[in-house]
Amino acid sequence: MDLAYVFIQLFNGLVNGAFYALLSLGLAIIFGVLRIVNFAHGAVYMLGAFGAYLLLQQWSVGFWPALVLAPVGVALLAIVVERLFLRRLYGLDPLYGFLLTFGLTLFLQDAMRLRFGIQGQPYPTPEELAASVSLGPVSYPVYRLFVIVFSLIVCAVTWYVIERTRLGMVVRAATERGELTRALGIDVDRWVTGVFAIGIALAALAGVLAAPMRNVAPLMGSELIILTFAVVVIGGLGSIVGAVAAGFLIGVLASLGAVFNPAFENVIVFALMAVVLLVRPAGLFGSREAS
Amino acid sequence: MKRVLVLAMIAAVVTAACGAAAPTGGASASPAQVKLNDGKLVIGVINDQSLVYADLSGKNAVEAVKMAVEDFKAKYGENALGGPVEVITADHQNKPDLASSKAQEFYERNNADIILDVPTSSAALAIAKVANDQKKLYINITAATTDLTGANCNKYTFHYAYDTFMLAAGTGKWVTENLGKQWYIIYPNYAFGQDMEKSFRGAVTKFGGTVIQSDGSPFPNTSGDFSQLLVKAGQLKPQILGVMQAGGDLVNVVKQYNQFKLGDQGIKLAIGLLFDTDITAVGQDQMAGVVYTTPWVWSMDDQSKQFADKFLKRTGIRPTFAHAGNYSAAWQYMEAIRRAGTDDADAVVKQLEGYKFSDFFIRNGNIRAEDHWVMHDALLAQVKPSSEAKEKFDYSKVLGTIPAETASRPLADAGCKK
Numbered sequence: 001m002d003l004a005y006v007f008i009q010l011f012n013g014l015v016n017g018a019f020y021a022l023l024s025l026g027l028a029i030i031f032g033v034l035r036i037v038n039f040a041h042g043a044v045y046m047l048g049a050f051g052a053y054l055l056l057q058q059w060s061v062g063f064w065p066a067l068v069l070a071p072v073g074v075a076l077l078a079i080v081v082e083r084l085f086l087r088r089l090y091g092l093d094p095l096y097g098f099l100l101t102f103g104l105t106l107f108l109q110d111a112m113r114l115r116f117g118i119q120g121q122p123y124p125t126p127e128e129l130a131a132s133v134s135l136g137p138v139s140y141p142v143y144r145l146f147v148i149v150f151s152l153i154v155c156a157v158t159w160y161v162i163e164r165t166r167l168g169m170v171v172r173a174a175t176e177r178g179e180l181t182r183a184l185g186i187d188v189d190r191w192v193t194g195v196f197a198i199g200i201a202l203a204a205l206a207g208v209l210a211a212p213m214r215n216v217a218p219l220m221g222s223e224l225i226i227l228t229f230a231v232v233v234i235g236g237l238g239s240i241v242g243a244v245a246a247g248f249l250i251g252v253l254a255s256l257g258a259v260f261n262p263a264f265e266n267v268i269v270f271a272l273m274a275v276v277l278l279v280r281p282a283g284l285f286g287s288r289e290a291s
Numbered sequence: 292m293k294r295v296l297v298l299a300m301i302a303a304v305v306t307a308a309c310g311a312a313a314p315t316g317g318a319s320a321s322p323a324q325v326k327l328n329d330g331k332l333v334i335g336v337i338n339d340q341s342l343v344y345a346d347l348s349g350k351n352a353v354e355a356v357k358m359a360v361e362d363f364k365a366k367y368g369e370n371a372l373g374g375p376v377e378v379i380t381a382d383h384q385n386k387p388d389l390a391s392s393k394a395q396e397f398y399e400r401n402n403a404d405i406i407l408d409v410p411t412s413s414a415a416l417a418i419a420k421v422a423n424d425q426k427k428l429y430i431n432i433t434a435a436t437t438d439l440t441g442a443n444c445n446k447y448t449f450h451y452a453y454d455t456f457m458l459a460a461g462t463g464k465w466v467t468e469n470l471g472k473q474w475y476i477i478y479p480n481y482a483f484g485q486d487m488e489k490s491f492r493g494a495v496t497k498f499g500g501t502v503i504q505s506d507g508s509p510f511p512n513t514s515g516d517f518s519q520l521l522v523k524a525g526q527l528k529p530q531i532l533g534v535m536q537a538g539g540d541l542v543n544v545v546k547q548y549n550q551f552k553l554g555d556q557g558i559k560l561a562i563g564l565l566f567d568t569d570i571t572a573v574g575q576d577q578m579a580g581v582v583y584t585t586p587w588v589w590s591m592d593d594q595s596k597q598f599a600d601k602f603l604k605r606t607g608i609r610p611t612f613a614h615a616g617n618y619s620a621a622w623q624y625m626e627a628i629r630r631a632g633t634d635d636a637d638a639v640v641k642q643l644e645g646y647k648f649s650d651f652f653i654r655n656g657n658i659r660a661e662d663h664w665v666m667h668d669a670l671l672a673q674v675k676p677s678s679e680a681k682e683k684f685d686y687s688k689v690l691g692t693i694p695a696e697t698a699s700r701p702l703a704d705a706g707c708k709k
Contacts, residue, residue, distance in 0.1 A: 262509055
């Protein structure tokens with residue numbers, strides 16, 4: 001019995017890890033290119049979930065179109081924010097970007113609270129994925145397996161874009177040596193808006209994926225964002241592979257820890273962060289220059 | 292002719308005034324004019340106005356208290372309490388230290404005569420202590436801990452709407468007798484959850500069931516994930532999964548319970564504390580069939596519906612039991628002032644202790660003098676499918692009444708030493 005339990009916890013860990021990975025991947029990309037710690041990432045995740053909810057409630061648009069429409073919609077909003085506000089902060093102390101995104105978080109959360117109340121809105125699991133499959137001795141919800149597979153695909157595609165395309169080359173170059181890249185005559189600024197939008201879209205996507213299994217409420221991202229920051233620190237600030245690997249790693253470790261004691265789930269993340277900061281201050285995958 | 296007219300007018304004025312002052316209920320005779328200590332009555336409402344309990348009580352609970360004040364004046368006349376009535380409010384963000392300092396401020400600087408509401412057990416206990424130190428009244432409505440009338444009871448604190456014992460006595464008994472005897476209980480690991488676990492364990496065992504195991508979940512639960520406990524439930528195969536989480540945590544548990552299809556495996560859901568706002572968040576049909584205990588359901592009878600209609604008109608939502616409880620508690624407090632003829636805390640306490648009453652919210656009420664628990668009937672309710680609902684917020688039907696005696700913790704177990 002115990003072994004089956006641990007086995008299932010592995011899958012639960014991967015599901016949690018999928019959310020951490022998508023969120024920290026977006027955070028890492030944005031930090032890499034814009035040098036901005038996007039504190040509003042949790043609020044964006046929330047907007048993604050509400051986007052899916054609104055599409056369903058207002059226009060009867062189901063889960064599958066929402067998987068594309070909600071992130072695109074939120075990303076368009078992000079482009080406006082980048083053009084109007086963030087743009088003015090490049091080159092200033094990172095603290096300013098932090099303050100701005102923190103303020104945006106409060107604004108977004110309160111705006112949603114004003115409209116929808118604090119407690120949450122319903123969102124059904126898409127019918128195609130509502131079944132359970134047998135995983136050895138226990139049955140497991142198909143939707144959860146879908147979350148694991150889908151987010152792995154998204155992470156792989158993002159990795160491919162970053163490692164194999166011209167956009168990715170610029171992103172990597174700007175992440176590692178921003179000034180040098182500019183000096184070589186590459187117009188980094190031209191790519192900035194797009195990169196920001198992609199990072200935001202990834203967070204909104206995580207929000208849509210969360211809607212059928214989490215409470216869709218204005219503060220749903222406010223606690224998750226703290227964990228996500230921890231994941232990014234463990235993976236290495238600005239490291240793209242690190243963000244994804246650390247996301248899944250933390251998800252699995254926390255879930256396996258919870259087998260021994262439910263409280264471990266919260267403790268393990270921060271314990272690991274403390275150890276990593278002591279032993280490898282740049283993070284598991286980080287290079288010294290990036291941090 | 293003129294003189295007759297003047298006399299008639301004086302007579303009319305006098306009768307009108309008497310009529311307004313005439314008591315319509317209660318044992319006391321026509322009360323003398325109320326004398327307020329500092330010329331006005333100040334009612335403080337401290338609750339969560341921005342976080343997890345903001346919908347189920349929050350600003351609309353303040354509106355409910357204001358409604359009670361207005362209705363009271365409409366019934367007994369503008370000068371019913373011998374002076375103006377002011378309602379003040381603060382957000383305690385569910386933090387005990389903030390709750391405590393706000394209460395201090397209300398009692399000392401704003402001359403508040405009473406504090407109402409206060410969700411979050413730890414914050415409620417903090418305010419009970421301040422009330423006792425200040426020798427001012429405090430009627431709790433939205434917190435659940437039995438400690439308010441137990442280990443932490445005092446002369447100035449009353450517990451009005453519900454507590455964990457009531458919830459367990461209703462749901463724990465009914466579910467054990469009707470759905471299954473083997474329970475696995477999960478609870479949020481803090482004051483409220485631990486108290487709930489204890490109360491439910493007591494009730495389940497008392498009515499012939501067993502608690503196979505119980506597990507605490509971290510609070511706050513940062514990841515929003517409860518799959519570990521749900522998988523464990525699938526392994527333990529209890530007949531009943533007793534869920535003691537509240538608010539957003541409860542919504543997450545139920546959503547994930549449905550996703551893991553534990554219901555299909557014969558593991559039935561029992562929920563400790565359920566508010567209408569939770570049903571909105573999960574979805575009525577996803578929740579249909581769940582049996583729970585509550586002091587009040589807005590659609591239960593005509594007078595409750597009347598209040599609910601008025602409340603809807605004013606706030607745009609149907610009242611939760613916390614909203615109704617705040618209205619009722621404010622009303623009964625003002626009635627007690629009229630009986631006492633003063634807002635002096637000790638005199639009002641004397642009027643409240645042992646007082647028997649019924650209103651739209653409280654049925655067969657009796658304010659127990661020994662521990663200040665307000666004994667009253669509770670309801671066993673069931674969430675109905677949306678196909679049976681008459682309107683959007685018509686969530687539940689009443690299955691039966693739990694008599695006040697059964698719904699109240701026996702005095703001997705309270706351990707209250709005032």
